[in-house]
Amino acid sequence: MAGGLSILMPVFDERPTVEAAIDDALTAELPVETRQLVIVDDGSTDGTRELLRSLADRESVEIVFHDRNRGKGAAIRTALEHATGEFAAVLDADLEYRAADLVHVLEPLLSGEANVVFGTRAWTSQSSFSFWYVMGNKAVTMAANVLYNCWISDVMTCHKAMRTDLFRSLRLRERGFAIEPEIAARVLRAGERIHEVPISYRARGREAGKKLTTMDGLRVLRTLVRCRIA
DSSP states (O other): OOSEEEEEEEESSOTTTHHHHHHHHHHSOOSOSEEEEEEEEOSOOSSHHHHHHHTTTSTTEEEEEOSSOOOHHHHHHHHHHHOOSSEEEEOOSSSSSOGGGHHHHHHHHHHTSOSEEEEEEOOOTTTOSOHHHHHHHHHHHHHHHHHHTOOOSOTTOSOEEEEHHHHHTTOOOOOSTTHHHHHHHHHHHTTOOEEEEEEOOOOOOGGGTOOOOHHHHHHHHHHHHHHHHO
16 A cells, blocks of 8 residues: 555536446545545536535545536646645546556556556447447547557546646646547656556446547547647
8 A cells, every 4th residue: 555646537417427436436445545536527517516515525525616617628637736645547427437447557656667557448349339439549549659659559548647746747738538638648748658557448328428529539639739749
């Protein structure tokens, strides 16, 4: 057991899943001495805000409310401002990812084997959203590999962890889902090697609130190019 972990949880209109996601983040057995869950509600309008206010007194939980929807990237940056742990990791509130997989993500950090760890998803028929979703992910990941002369397998994974001070130093500016490739790009530009470990994943459908679109894919490519030439 070592260090302290801040789990950064951006939330937008996740009323059906957010309470279970919070319980998962707080109860998963993780190899850290302390954990802090920083939840940022990004202007939810479906009752999520009211539910979160009722949970505000839970131990090790800090909840911040944006006055309007600013995007996932903005929510992660706000959460980082409130992080107190030695390490920080992102965990979405939609239950596509499991907090227990952070064990595998944290191990290379705690052992000193790596400074940055991504949890990579294995695409299977029961866990992927659609053919085009998987192909889109593979396309933007290949673009990242070409642009940054690296070899990673999942640039859009949510499970990203690193030292909190390194995370804060990345000069992130993306407001939406393009925060995911921006994190990878900034890490690679800083000369860090990304360590990958396998994690479980179960994509939800549009009817359950899936938000990624084709336009987000184009924004991802724009972000990768922008960070490369900046």
